[in-house]
Amino acid sequence: MTTRVAAIQMCSGTDPRRNAETMERLVRDAAARGALYIQTPEMTGALQRDRATLLANLRDEENDIIVRKAAELSRSLSIFVHIGSTAIAAGDGKIANRGFLFGPDGKMICRYDKIHMFDVDLDNGESWRESATYRPGAEARVADLPFGKLGFAICYDVRFPHLFRTEAMAGAQILTVPAAFTKQTGEAHWEVLLRARAIENGAFLIAAAQAGQHEDGRVTYGHSMIVDPWGKVLAAAGGTGEAVVVADIDVGMSAAIRAKIPNLKNGRDFALDIVPELAKGGVTV
Template identity: 45%
Template structure:
């Protein structure tokens, strides 16, 4: 399977971002990509809730979603939209929703980010995702024909039980689209992604946002980049560095059962008490 990872520096303008992503999809297809993955908040990177409220849409009628569905159909490829920020969450909050689009342009699966990034990284960098976004509560595994994929988003990476559940439900590939903090990215990004692959015997595809994101209003956000593809044995197959662009990697899906036969940890669970 030839997979393309799109590393983006999305702005806070969804219309501008859509044109950029569609051009990158066409580029990836010209290089032979069969499955294309975009990062978290593909449509809008913004720390300004008022701006988000003015530019974001509900899922029904969202121009980014419909535009990327058209691209998937036009090119006849599977497309993982890592996530879109959308209206429609509980109360006045948004949702951080991932979409899997089939070659016919139809939505085959959606997933709402379960774990909210509510952290103080340091004195200058604080996030309160749950104040603006409603969390999901449903884990999702979806079929893309040649493989099954488990859907996660960014901060979910720190919760190994979710990824183990996805693998035990049949996932061959774990998707971890992200907009990672530069501070935590430098310290934790690569070891966490390798750990999730090793623990589950899955391929891991992590399409990332990168760089400093243009903002019409509010503080500009900076993200870590370094989109990764990791083998079921924990080998880093691709590191996209910090520049936006299209990178491709070839997967041999038979590596999944081979790795699990060597270390069959998914079948070695035991009940225990305490602590």
């Protein structure tokens, strides 16, 4: 069964209401192109580096403008809307970087909290400590949808292949990586990581991204894309500005690729032996 899917590329600012309006416009555009499943980027609601301002605009799920708008759009358009993530009050003084999936009836199918925190110091001077603000998730998620089983991840999660392997082993034929990748890391690693996760798991991969210069000063890489289980990029956006990326997928291709290269079945448990360092001067045989 062929299904049309879409990734929408945004340049979210600091105002959740404006971002909700942009999201609605792009989701409606994608739906008009025939997309049944539509994914938005990480931090759809706002990219805001100032913690105090972020907290001031924070809401719980029931009152979050992005969550409510996604439920409304999925119901009114009879589509699946996947909010890649938005900031949600976690109730313990921290924030959840949380993704949501809504079905055509407007009801939430599942939620996913980003597991791996982006705590890095880049050589261009950028420093990020996501764990200082966000509470990490602890559960991988796979949703069984009419057009295939969908596995969840968010941005930095893409660097942890065991997450995707766990989801693929649980039956996921479609993997997702909504993101707000930095420009420096994106130029070096974005496409190769996405294609690698698709290839090694024999799965489609859909990645909606933030793109361009944001109001809070950061620059994101963009290049939202949809990749097939052979690693072919089916559709991709550029590095700046809004975009709607659309492709037709059939999870039957995932089954065919996994039958051709059955690495999910061929994996084996193994022990690890750390060989002691050789003594100086070599060894005597």
